[in-house]
Amino acid sequence: TQLLEQSPQFLSIQEGENLTVYCNSSSVFSSLQWYRQEPGEGPVLLVTVVTGGEVKKLKRLTFQFGDARKDSSLHITAAQPGDTGLYLCAGGSGGYNKLIFGAGTRLAVHP
Amino acid sequence: EAGVAQSPRYKIIEKRQSVAFWCNPISGHATLYWYQQILGQGPKLLIQFQNNGVVDDSQLPKDRFSAERLKGVDSTLKIQPAKLEDSAVYLCASSVGLGGTYEQYFGPGTRLTVT
Numbered sequence: 001t002q003l004l005e006q007s008p009q010f011l012s013i014q015e016g017e018n019l020t021v022y023c024n025s026s027s028v029f030s031s032l033q034w035y036r037q038e039p040g041e042g043p044v045l046l047v048t049v050v051t052g053g054e055v056k057k058l059k060r061l062t063f064q065f066g067d068a069r070k071d072s073s074l075h076i077t078a079a080q081p082g083d084t085g086l087y088l089c090a091g092g093s094g095g096y097n098k099l100i101f102g103a104g105t106r107l108a109v110h111p
Numbered sequence: 112e113a114g115v116a117q118s119p120r121y122k123i124i125e126k127r128q129s130v131a132f133w134c135n136p137i138s139g140h141a142t143l144y145w146y147q148q149i150l151g152q153g154p155k156l157l158i159q160f161q162n163n164g165v166v167d168d169s170q171l172p173k174d175r176f177s178a179e180r181l182k183g184v185d186s187t188l189k190i191q192p193a194k195l196e197d198s199a200v201y202l203c204a205s206s207v208g209l210g211g212t213y214e215q216y217f218g219p220g221t222r223l224t225v226t
Contacts, residue, residue, distance in 0.1 A: 035212075042115070042202050042217025043154065088153050095165055099154030099215070 002027040004091055004102035012108045016078050021087055021105045024071045029091035032065050032072045033099065037086040046074075079109045113137065116219035117203050123166045129191035132221045136184070136205030143180055144165075144215060145188050145201040154202055160186065193225045 004025045012069035013019055023032070031050045047056050049065035049072065056063045060083075062075040072089055086106050090099040116135040124130050136143050139165040141162055146154035157176065162183035169180070175194070180186040190197055200220040206213040 044217070045214050050215070058191070060151050090153070094145070098156060098157065098159070098167060101155070103151065105152050 002029075002056070002093065002100045003092065004100055006087075006088055006089060006102035006105050008105060009103070011106075012110070013079055015022070015109055015111050017109075018081055019076050019107070021074045021093050021107075022071070022078075023102055025091060026070065028059035029093050029100075030069070031092040031097065032069070033090045033092065034047050034072070034089060035088040036062055037088060037104070043059070043088055068081075075099055076107075081109045081111050083107060084109050095104055115205055115216055117201075117218040117221055119221055120219065121206050121222050121224075123226065124193055126195055126225050127192040129189065130193055130223060131187050131189045132203075132223075134186045134188070134203030134218060135178045135184070136203070138218055140205035140207055141183070142206045142208060142213070143186050144204040144206075145178055146204065148200045148202055148220070153168055153181070157188070166219070188208050190223075191218070193223075198223060 007022045032049045034046045036046055037043040047063045052067045052069045054065045060077045064073050086104045088104045090100055090101045092099050118133050122130055135198050145157045145161045147157050148154045157171045158178045160180040163180045176190055178188045202217050202220045204215040204217045206215045
């Protein structure tokens with residue numbers, strides 16, 4: 001059974017701080033996606049990484065896919081209150097790219 | 112472009128009752144997914160359709176859950192009879208294609224409470 005473990009589960013920080021969220025598995029994935037979910041809404045895709053060692057930047061967010069395609073990290077620089085939400089990683093595998101989601105990291109950024 | 116529509120947004124039922132959820136995907140999206148998200152967990156795929164055919168339903172509790180996608184557009188997910196552990200948010204998502212890294216677009220979900 002493929003599992004994705006995210007850490008930390010909860011993170012409460014002040015505006016302007018940096019943070020890193022981790023997503024780890026013992027399984028290899030063909031792709032890794034990061035989503036953000038706000039209360040009462042469905043997840044929204046932030047990024048997809050497919051190559052081991054790949055790094056993608058989206059403004060203040062930096063995403064990295066591990067060399068072995070088993071883990072990923074999300075780094076946020078100078079967090080803002082608008083970054084508050086649930087961050088989910090999802091690994092894709094199989095011909096249909098079935099997604100396995102982690103339990104998420106709930107981030108709260110305080111002004 | 113309109114997003115994925117779901118209804119109802121909230122539903123409260125008693126255990127052993129039946130309930131149905133409706134999803135209208137983004138126009139032109141061939142692939143449709145139903146996920147179950149229990150509080151404190153990530154979404155879990157229940158069933159995946161490609162047009163009106165089932166691609167994956169390995170995690171669908173088939174003794175009580177059923178889903179259909181007639182004409183390859185709208186879809187309904189039914190639970191009969193409901194159990195307390197079915198309390199969750201049911202998310203519908205759609206994507207342009209099957210496989211690869213096609214982006215999945217999620218609807219707002221239906222929050223089900225079983226009492």
